[in-house]
Amino acid sequence: MNIDIVQIPLPHSAEAPVDPLYEAYAHVSRAEDIHFYGNDDLVSDAREYFIEDANQKYQRTARWVAFPAGERAPERAVAIAAIDYPVADNTHLAYTWIVTHPEWRSQGIATALLPTIEESLRHSGRTTIQVWSNHSPYRGEDGLEAKSGVGRVNPAEPSARWLTALGYELEQTERHSVLDIPADDDPWWRELRARREKDAATAGALYELVQWQGATPPESREDYARLRERMSVDAPDADLDFEEEKWDEERIADRDARTAEMGRGAIMTAVRHVPSGILVAYSELYWPLERPAGVWQFDTFVHGEHRGHRLGALVKAANLQLLREVNPLSQRIHTWNAGENEHMLAINVELGFAPRSVEGGWQKRVAPPAL
Numbered sequence: 001m002n003i004d005i006v007q008i009p010l011p012h013s014a015e016a017p018v019d020p021l022y023e024a025y026a027h028v029s030r031a032e033d034i035h036f037y038g039n040d041d042l043v044s045d046a047r048e049y050f051i052e053d054a055n056q057k058y059q060r061t062a063r064w065v066a067f068p069a070g071e072r073a074p075e076r077a078v079a080i081a082a083i084d085y086p087v088a089d090n091t092h093l094a095y096t097w098i099v100t101h102p103e104w105r106s107q108g109i110a111t112a113l114l115p116t117i118e119e120s121l122r123h124s125g126r127t128t129i130q131v132w133s134n135h136s137p138y139r140g141e142d143g144l145e146a147k148s149g150v151g152r153v154n155p156a157e158p159s160a161r162w163l164t165a166l167g168y169e170l171e172q173t174e175r176h177s178v179l180d181i182p183a184d185d186d187p188w189w190r191e192l193r194a195r196r197e198k199d200a201a202t203a204g205a206l207y208e209l210v211q212w213q214g215a216t217p218p219e220s221r222e223d224y225a226r227l228r229e230r231m232s233v234d235a236p237d238a239d240l241d242f243e244e245e246k247w248d249e250e251r252i253a254d255r256d257a258r259t260a261e262m263g264r265g266a267i268m269t270a271v272r273h274v275p276s277g278i279l280v281a282y283s284e285l286y287w288p289l290e291r292p293a294g295v296w297q298f299d300t301f302v303h304g305e306h307r308g309h310r311l312g313a314l315v316k317a318a319n320l321q322l323l324r325e326v327n328p329l330s331q332r333i334h335t336w337n338a339g340e341n342e343h344m345l346a347i348n349v350e351l352g353f354a355p356r357s358v359e360g361g362w363q364k365r366v367a368p369p370a371l
């Protein structure tokens with residue numbers, strides 16, 4: 001079929017009107033989520049993508065939408081593509097993403113989008129391209145093993161076939177797990193409380209919990225920035241070519257402001273090391289305020305010098321209790337862990353998280369462009 005590929009103009013400011021191309025982008029992205037996950041827990045709407053793009057200080061983003069030739073109605077969009085170019089760190093990297101609307105697949109649309117994406121990548125001069133893609137769990141003997149040695153995907157799946165044909169290698173897999181939050185009167189909550197008390201006793205008086213909702217308090221931004229930097233390289237990343245992220249107070253404040261503008265709720269449980277007064281562990285949960293049922297677990301991290309004191313389990317349990325108070329409509333929590341991250345997986349399994357899908361971390365290295 002003939003398609004038109006339209007690049008979405010970047011917003012001049014977060015106050016500008018939302019370009020209808022963002023509606024088209026969100027339409028395809030949502031269709032893929034419903035198709036793959038069966039719910040809209042992880043969906044972003046047009047305004048959320050728009051806000052994400054309104055500040056290009058830490059990341060430069062390019063997005064495209066494909067329509068049948070001559071059409072522009074958002075609900076007629078047939079495919080989308082995006083490239084994120086980190087700016088503050090990892091300037092060798094580009095993340096790409098192409099999705100064909102589930103009703104329009106296997107008709108050559110992704111293939112037709114490819115030259116546009118490749119031209120942008122060539123101009124960028126980035127030498128490592130990474131793609132994170134969703135896969136169904138697969139146990140077949142012909143499974144494509146991640147190079148990390150943990151996890152596999154079905155090589156016949158369209159996404160795996162497409163990426164392999166383009167020269168990407170499956171470096172790592174992450175396990176996506178979901179916790180169906182038990183009802184308030186379920187004994188699970190009693191067990192969680194007991195576990196939290198036991199873990200707090202193991203951690204002892206050297207550590208205390210600090211919790212907040214929404215934006216990071218100014219006095220905690222510096223500590224949180226340091227922890228995020230460590231998290232970015234301490235979590236197992238196999239051979240994915242990833243450097244330490246650069247975080248400072250300003251970037252934390254910017255990220256918090258955008259979270260609020262996107263209409264997302266956020267809670268944080270951190271741990272302060274009492275003798276030094278600094279934060280040494282944290283766990284954070286987010287959700288769209290308009291769709292409070294599906295909650296996203298982002299980082300959980302314990303600084304290397306403070307591991308082995310049950311702080312990881314403690315921050316997670318305390319954050320779950322806080323979630324129940326702040327967002328009583330929450331029903332499910334989604335989390336992602338590297339298959340080789342045994343400690344984190346053990347904590348999640350203990351809490352009742354069950355595996356749902358696999359995220360593949362694919363990578364391709366390209367030669368720098370000739371001068």
Ligand SMILES: CC(C)(COP(=O)(O)OP(=O)(O)OC[C@H]1O[C@@H](n2cnc3c(N)ncnc32)[C@H](O)[C@@H]1OP(=O)(O)O)[C@@H](O)C(=O)NCCC(=O)NCCS
Binds near residue numbers: 165
């Ligand atoms: C992967 C995806 C983008 C392909 O889109 P598409 O428009 O159907 O792709 P095309 O028709 O242009 O086909 C391109 C290639 O995709 C793969 N593919 C497409 N349909 C397939 C099918 N039914 N079974 C297996 N592979 C298939 C093949 O490798 C195909 O190349 P070939 O025709 O030379 O065999 C699409 O399946 C999709 O959106 N998946 C979900 C998002 C995703 O995983 N994106 C990939 C990571 S960026």
